[in-house]
Amino acid sequence: MTVDNPYKVRNTYVTGYSGSAHVMMIEATGLTYRYGDFVAVDDISFSVAEGEILGFLGPNGAGKSTTVKMLTGQLVPARGVATVLGTDVSRHPKAVHERIGVCFEEKNLYPRMTVRENLQFFADLFDRSVDVDELIRKVDLEKWASERAEALSKGMQQRVMVARALVNDPDVLFLDEPTSGLDPVSAEQIREIIRAEKTRGKTVFLTTHNMAEADALSDRVAFINEGRIVALDTPENLKLRLGRRLLRVRTRAGDDFAEEVLPLDDDATPDRMGALLRAGGIATVHTLEATLEEVFIQLTGRKL
Amino acid sequence: MNVPLIARLAKKDVRVTVREPYFFFYLAFPLLMTLVITVALGSLGGSVPSLGVCQDDAAAAYLSSSGAVDVATYPSIEAVREAVASGDRDGGLMAGEYYVLLYAGDTTSSERAALYAAVSSALAAASGSTETVDISVERLEPRGLSLQVRLIPFLVIIAAVVGGLIISSSLIEEREHHTLDALFVSPATPFDVIAAKALFGLFLGMVLGLLILGLNGALTSALVVVFLFFGVLFTIGIGLMAGVVMNSMTDLIARMKLFNIVLQFPALVILFPQIPSWLGMLFPTHYFIAPIISLTQEGAALGDVWWKLVVLVLCDAAVLVMAAKVLRRRMSGMLHLPSL
Structure with a gap:
């Protein structure tokens, strides 16, 4: 079931990040991309403020990666403008590339080069004096620095790719499914790096289909479905406005348990809760706050 | 760029x-x-070109001692020409009114250059003069590469x-x-x-x-x-x-x-x-x-x-x-x- 989308204004979203004026590091205006007749991204507009982590969520084929490619100058939009750090990406991609870091979903290290060589090579391309060993320490791969990339596990390779994205100390980071398919420890290490970059004031555009991760990391999340943004707000706001506002009360009578679900916004709920408290025997009380996934399902009628 | x-x-x-x-x-x-x-x-190691010379030629000894060419002596100018024509020798040195250096048709340019250099220095040494000795060059029709x-x-x-x-x-x-x-x-x-x-x-x-x-x-x-x-x-x-x-x-x-x-x-x-x-x-x-x-x-x-x-x-x-x-x-x- 889908509900009316309270955020939508002709598929355009005002950033509203923290409710104050921010420098916009990423601005997408009417971005559209077609693969032949198929419209992969359909007239989307949004912006990301300095120091913000924007979670870009959607199922496979929703248009996430295509959007990232347009924002990073790998694709030229059929219509619309992508501006990163105030520069039109399509017109001046190299000026943008100097100041962004991109971590791809697909593994793309040089397999026959070592971890250190992979990072040093990209540092050389940016013509920057970078302490590659410090980067290696950052992703906890000191022991593997002299190993070829092909010898590393998937999680280790992913960490090298994240380190590579940081090699030019970018102002904006684009991370495309950075924890996809990783074990919990590797995934958490990458999340720590993302948090650390945010603390340093960096802007992060995080593409994922992991709702829990987006919820934990993002200042705001954008839901994209069938090439269109269907919601963009803070995770809290989305859950509050589109989630179910319910209270689940479990009561105990001897060895038996009973459960009752009360709508939070119903006028009768306070009286009913009062009655239950007076009767005694309440075992547990939980608010049934919606998850981001449930919000997404409500908005689109489909699962991630 | x-x-x-x-x-x-x-x-x-x-x-x-x-x-x-x-x-x-x-x-x-x-x-x-x-x-x-x-x-x-058999051409690895830069084997030297071969040269036929008349046995009574004064330059023969100098050529043999130089090591730059593989020298064989023949009884007459006709025998030298015959050796070159048959492919036994890459070149032949024939003395007459003036010296003639005869190349086999299928010699390479580097072989011809080596032969010429060896012959000219040997003739100069044999004549005891520092002046260059005139050598006429002739090449037989190539039989093919x-x-x-x-x-x-x-x-x-x-x-x-x-x-x-x-x-x-x-x-x-x-x-x-x-x-x-x-x-x-x-x-x-x-x-x-x-x-x-x-x-x-x-x-x-x-x-x-x-x-x-x-x-x-x-x-x-x-x-x-x-x-x-x-x-x-x-x-x-x-x-x-x-x-x-x-x-x-x-x-x-x-x-x-x-x-x-x-x-x-x-x-x-x-x-x-x-x-x-x-x-x-x-x-x-x-x-x-x-x-x-x-x-x-x-x-x-x-x-x-x-x-x-x-x-x-x-x-x-x-x-x-x-x-x-x-x-x-x-x-x-x-x-x-x-x-x-």
């Missing part, structure tokens, strides 16, 4: 390519072929093809490993990436070609190097196209076997004189290897081969323009890039 960036990319290409298993096969194959042929035909000489074009084309193959293999590997995506969100442009690979391929093709020509004693003039350069450049264009058109390394190897026959056809025409020579002229690589043979074996000069150089440069221009178009279209499509 960002030269330092291209240099860094080329350095990476060298580092990555030398670790690929195919690299040593590409490098070793033409060199091994050269070594096998030179060993089989030796087998080793006829194999040179085949080996030189392989060297050039290696330059092109390195590029296409490197491009295919980058596509298979998706590393081009990472490069293109760095300061490197697609042009930088392609230029680095082309330079690496050109360098490798030239080094290999020069080694093969050197091992075969065919590195006799700067013009040879010029033809080698433009010949390798032609295969670089082909390699760039193959790198974006072929789907995988397996695909590349399978198709290169077929395409190699086309590139090698002019070499086959030289290797097998039974094939009408005009057929070779229909293929671009003819204008690369035929002049090298003319220059090194037949004493040709720029005046004889200039038009072939023009044709070769035109072929290069055509293939590079075609490669640029294919790269622009295929890479833009593959990587969704606006342009190169």
Whole structure:
């Protein structure tokens, strides 16, 4: 079931990040991309403020990666403008590339080069004096620095790719499914790096289909479905406005348990809760706050 | 064009390519072929040319002691001429009113140069004078190129093809490993990436070609190097196209076997004189290897081969323009890039 989308204004979203004026590091205006007749991204507009982590969520084929490619100058939009750090990406991609870091979903290290060589090579391309060993320490791969990339596990390779994205100390980071398919420890290490970059004031555009991760990391999340943004707000706001506002009360009578679900916004709920408290025997009380996934399902009628 | 960036990319290409298993096969194959042929035909180690001299000639002793030529003495001028004509000797020295140095028809230019140098210094020593002794030079009608000489074009084309193959293999590997995506969100442009690979391929093709020509004693003039350069450049264009058109390394190897026959056809025409020579002229690589043979074996000069150089440069221009178009279209499509 889908509900009316309270955020939508002709598929355009005002950033509203923290409710104050921010420098916009990423601005997408009417971005559209077609693969032949198929419209992969359909007239989307949004912006990301300095120091913000924007979670870009959607199922496979929703248009996430295509959007990232347009924002990073790998694709030229059929219509619309992508501006990163105030520069039109399509017109001046190299000026943008100097100041962004991109971590791809697909593994793309040089397999026959070592971890250190992979990072040093990209540092050389940016013509920057970078302490590659410090980067290696950052992703906890000191022991593997002299190993070829092909010898590393998937999680280790992913960490090298994240380190590579940081090699030019970018102002904006684009991370495309950075924890996809990783074990919990590797995934958490990458999340720590993302948090650390945010603390340093960096802007992060995080593409994922992991709702829990987006919820934990993002200042705001954008839901994209069938090439269109269907919601963009803070995770809290989305859950509050589109989630179910319910209270689940479990009561105990001897060895038996009973459960009752009360709508939070119903006028009768306070009286009913009062009655239950007076009767005694309440075992547990939980608010049934919606998850981001449930919000997404409500908005689109489909699962991630 | 960002030269330092291209240099860094080329350095990476060298580092990555030398670790690929195919690299040593590409490098070793033409060199091994050269070594096998030179060993089989007994020309490895720069064996000295042979000279026939009349036994009563004053220069004979000086020539024998010099070690620069393998000297055999004959009872008469007629016997010397007969030895050269029959192929027993590469050259013969005949004294009369003046000295005549007779070359066998199938001697290489380097052999003729070695014979001339040895004879002129021996005659000067024998005469006890510091003045140059006049020597008249005569060459018998060539009976045809030796087998080793006829194999040179085949080996030189392989060297050039290696330059092109390195590029296409490197491009295919980058596509298979998706590393081009990472490069293109760095300061490197697609042009930088392609230029680095082309330079690496050109360098490798030239080094290999020069080694093969050197091992075969065919590195006799700067013009040879010029033809080698433009010949390798032609295969670089082909390699760039193959790198974006072929789907995988397996695909590349399978198709290169077929395409190699086309590139090698002019070499086959030289290797097998039974094939009408005009057929070779229909293929671009003819204008690369035929002049090298003319220059090194037949004493040709720029005046004889200039038009072939023009044709070769035109072929290069055509293939590079075609490669640029294919790269622009295929890479833009593959990587969704606006342009190169």
